[in-house]
Amino acid sequence: xxxxxxxxxxxxxxxxxxYKSQILIAVFLLLGIISPLLAKxxxxxxxxxxxxxxxxxxxxPTALDAWTQFFHNVSQMGLLCMVILFSGLMANELAxxxxxxxxxxxxxxxxxxxxxxxxxxxxWTLAYLLCLGTCALYTAFYWSAxxxxxWLVFGGLWLFGELLIALMIFGGTLSSSFYGSLSLCAGxxxxxxxxxxxxxxxxxxxxxxxxxxxxxxxxxxxITYYLPAYGITAVLIASxxxxxxxxxxxxxx
Amino acid sequence: MLEITNLTKRFKxxxxxxxxxxxxxxxxxxxxxxxNGAGKTTTMKLILGLLKADEGEIKVNGxxxxxxxxxxxxxxxxxxxxxxxxxxxxxxxxxxxCGRISDxxxxxxxxxxxxxLNLVGLSTKKRIGSFSRGMKQRLGVASALLNRPKLxxxxxxxxxxxxxxxxxxxxxxxxxxGETTILFSTHILSDVERICDHVALLNHAHIVLDGELRELMxxxxxxxxxxxxxxxxxxxxxxxxxxxxxxxxxTDESDTSITISTMNLESLLMEAFQ
Numbered sequence: 001x002x003x004x005x006x007x008x009x010x011x012x013x014x015x016x017x018x019y020k021s022q023i024l025i026a027v028f029l030l031l032g033i034i035s036p037l038l039a040k041x042x043x044x045x046x047x048x049x050x051x052x053x054x055x056x057x058x059x060x061p062t063a064l065d066a067w068t069q070f071f072h073n074v075s076q077m078g079l080l081c082m083v084i085l086f087s088g089l090m091a092n093e094l095a096x097x098x099x100x101x102x103x104x105x106x107x108x109x110x111x112x113x114x115x116x117x118x119x120x121x122x123x124w125t126l127a128y129l130l131c132l133g134t135c136a137l138y139t140a141f142y143w144s145a146x147x148x149x150x151w152l153v154f155g156g157l158w159l160f161g162e163l164l165i166a167l168m169i170f171g172g173t174l175s176s177s178f179y180g181s182l183s184l185c186a187g188x189x190x191x192x193x194x195x196x197x198x199x200x201x202x203x204x205x206x207x208x209x210x211x212x213x214x215x216x217x218x219x220x221x222x223i224t225y226y227l228p229a230y231g232i233t234a235v236l237i238a239s240x241x242x243x244x245x246x247x248x249x250x251x252x253x
Numbered sequence: 254m255l256e257i258t259n260l261t262k263r264f265k266x267x268x269x270x271x272x273x274x275x276x277x278x279x280x281x282x283x284x285x286x287x288x289n290g291a292g293k294t295t296t297m298k299l300i301l302g303l304l305k306a307d308e309g310e311i312k313v314n315g316x317x318x319x320x321x322x323x324x325x326x327x328x329x330x331x332x333x334x335x336x337x338x339x340x341x342x343x344x345x346x347x348x349x350x351c352g353r354i355s356d357x358x359x360x361x362x363x364x365x366x367x368x369x370l371n372l373v374g375l376s377t378k379k380r381i382g383s384f385s386r387g388m389k390q391r392l393g394v395a396s397a398l399l400n401r402p403k404l405x406x407x408x409x410x411x412x413x414x415x416x417x418x419x420x421x422x423x424x425x426x427x428x429x430x431g432e433t434t435i436l437f438s439t440h441i442l443s444d445v446e447r448i449c450d451h452v453a454l455l456n457h458a459h460i461v462l463d464g465e466l467r468e469l470m471x472x473x474x475x476x477x478x479x480x481x482x483x484x485x486x487x488x489x490x491x492x493x494x495x496x497x498x499x500x501x502x503x504t505d506e507s508d509t510s511i512t513i514s515t516m517n518l519e520s521l522l523m524e525a526f527q
Contacts, residue, residue: 006353010339017341097337101396104301104331105354106323249321253303 003111004118007102011119020085021123027081028127031073032134036066040142063143067217070135075157075210078131083164086120087181090172090244100253109248113169117241120165128158153216156209156226159233163206166240173244173251206233254279254404254434255300260309262295269295271458272309277404277436277451282426284449284466285438291455293438294334297408300436301331314403327355330397330433334409336389340382344375344392348399355400362399369395373425387418394425398433405435411444423448470514471502477514485509 015021039061090113093099099112132154164185171184192207202208208229215221255277262270269292277283287293298304300311305320312318313325338347345366352362370376373391384392390410397405407426411419419441426435427448439445445452445466452469454462462469482488485508492503492511502514 002356003354006350010350014339014341097333098339100303100333101331101336101338101393102351102354103303103323104326104329105351105400106327106356107354108323109321252305253298 003107004115007107007111007115008119011115012122015119015123024082024085024123024127025130028074028078028131029134031070031078032131033138035069035073035135036138036142039065039069061143063139064217066135066139066142068214070131071153071157071210071213074128074131075160078128079161079164079210082124082127082161083168083182083185086165086168087172087185088178089116089120089165089181090169090248091176091178091181092172094172094176094251094253095178097253103253110245113173113241113244113248117165117169120168121162124161124165125158128161153213156213156230159230159237160206160209163233163237163240166237166244170240170244170247173247202229204228204232206236209233254281254314255436256310256312257296257300258310258312260296260299260311261307262292262299262304263307268458270299270455273455273458273460275453275460275463277434279434280431281451282430282435282437282449284445284452285436285455286440286442286445286452287438287455288440291440292458293455294408296455297331297406297436297438300406301326301329327400328403330400330402330405332390332393332397332405332407332410335386335413336393336396338381338389338392341380343378343380344370344395345378347381347392348396351396351399357400365399365401366395369398372428374421387414387421390414390418390422391425394422398429402433405429405433407435407437409438409440411439411441419444467502477512479506479510479512481510483509 012021042065043059043061093112099107103109103112167185167188168181171181172178174180174184189207192205195201195205196207196211202212203225206229208226212221212226212229216223216226255275257273257275259272259274260270261268261272273296285293285296295304299306300313300318302318302320302322302325310317314328316325316328318325339350342350348366348369349362352366353359357365373395375388375391375395381389381392390413394407394410397407410422410426414422423444426437429435430448437445437449449466451464452462452466453460480491482491488509488511504512504514506512
């Protein structure tokens with residue numbers, strides 16, 4: 001446990017001194033601010049374009065539009081930003097050989113994987129909560145509305161982010177390269193997208209955690225329908241982490 | 254301190270180590286000699302459990318080494334040929350990280366870091382990213398010695414350095430002689446002659462020569478020179494020079510002449526000239 005705390009501290013210092021944490025927080029804070037703002041201003045922006053007397057009737061924006069923008073922005077720009085920042089999590093250390101000296105000092109390989117996952121999770125959670133809090137504040141300021149299944153909807157996107165972190169660690173351990181880690185993430189998302197073409201698999205597909213938000217927010221789909229996807233994602237996260245530990249222990253350095 | 258028995262390692266079809274056996278005695282400075290690509294780094298990584306052996310056994314301080322496990326590494330300090338550090342830390346931060354990973358008490362880490370950074374001449378607050386290769390090598394020595402290891406493994410610590418950097422590293426290793434057992438790999442024979450007392454020569458996956466340096470030099474001198482002095486007093490004062498009798502095999506020829514045998518003629522001539 002002591003080694004875990006020491007290595008976690010090293011990871012957090014690294015992310016702060018290389019400005020990764022600051023970039024992540026700034027991007028997510030921006031997404032939290034612009035999501036409700038875009039929802040609020042979109043009708044006015046479209047209205048001001050002026051299409052030669054063509055009248056476009058847009059409904060009055062609601063809190064739901066703000067949250068739709070939030071999920072749209074975070075699940076695309078937000079996750080992309082996180083993947084780019086964290087793809088080198090394992091890969092850079094293995095490619096540069098910086099871990100060799102610490103492993104020669106008696107650092108356990110399991111600790112390396114778990115501390116890296118914990119550090120990335122901590123930053124992702126913090127950035128996501130900050131984004132969520134900012135968006136909630138602005139949304140409450142512009143509109144007042146309650147949400148259906150709020151925790152589950154927000155938890156779904158967070159869990160999908162955790163899956164990407166586990167995938168990046170697994171990809172980095174497997175390939176020892178930044179691009180290997182990035183490719184594995186891209187490959188998994190392509191696979192999940194292809195799976196979503198099959199209606200029967202929607203309730204099992206981890207991608208539903210990000211794409212089902214609209215249906216849950218509008219209460220047009222029941223919570224229980226998507227629960228298997230949450231379970232499968234949790235199992236995948238645990239499997240990729242255990243797989244990374246197993247792989248790293250077998251990896252010649 | 255270190256026992257290697259029948260160690261074999263293959264990389265696909267390439268046999269790097271073929272049933273090699275080696276015994277590094279306590280307190281020795283053991284020169285592990287071989288050309289580039291001979292398998293010295295592979296052997297050292299096998300000792301650290303960073304690579305998996307195909308056959309054979311390695312024991313550090315009586316405990317068997319297991320691949321992927323780092324238990325035996327608590328007795329070892331390791332200096333890689335090109336040590337890699339975190340560029341965003343300074344030397345003291347890095348030693349603190351290493352100390353905490355080795356479970357050393359905070360006070361000991363602080364005191365030992367100061368001592369070692371003085372020893373290697375690195376009392377700077379600059380981040381490691383701005384260090385020269387020689388500075389990184391010296392930080393590597395400090396980090397390897399931090400937890401007072403019983404065995405220090407140095408993988409070609411002088412090969413990539415200029416003559417001044419080489420001298421600095423060899424001087425540091427000379428200073429810790431006696432405190433810890435040192436396994437020192439190199440292809441520079443003059444470095445071996447300068448600080449080692451035991452050697453093993455790795456060639457084509459086999460240990461072809463192994464033993465005490467002085468004995469080997471007596472058996473296999475590559476060069477010998479007879480020096481003639483103008484008086485017996487001059488001869489006596491030459492023989493009283495530090496390190497002369499320790500590092501070279503000397504045969505008395507007459508009252509005013511001696512024959513010196515060495516593996517490295519160049520360094521002998523330099524000493525004689527001085």
